[in-house]
């Protein structure tokens with residue numbers, strides 16, 4: 672089954688130059704784009720330390736990972752990857768162009 676890649680982010684993929692290492696959600700998103708992917712971006716809003724009942728928009732993230740943190744990638748193969756650095760590594764190791772697409776019949 673063909674699935675769409677999904678990237679869960681906080682409030683967006685904007686730059687955060689004040690943050691050492693940059694904005695993790697943006698880093699993950701940019702790495703995927705550079706690798707040729709067009710992930711569906713899902714903003715979960717809220718804030719990690721808030722109690723779960725205040726952040727219902729993060730319920731999917733909690734179900735997938737057991738925690739509130741983003742970014743979280745669900746690949747088109749259905750694998751879940753947490754931590755922006757691991758998402759960046761995954762993107763570099765899996766360029767979209769290398770994905771073999773079946774010819775139309």
Ligand SMILES: N[C@@H](CCC(=O)N[C@@H](CS)C(=O)NCC(=O)O)C(=O)O
Pocket residue numbers: 681694695696717718719720739740741742753754755756
């Ligand atoms: N070490 C994590 C840090 C991720 C991180 O700081 N994420 C921010 C959003 S960009 C976050 O979730 N902050 C708390 C929150 O919004 O829940 C990573 O690199 O993925």
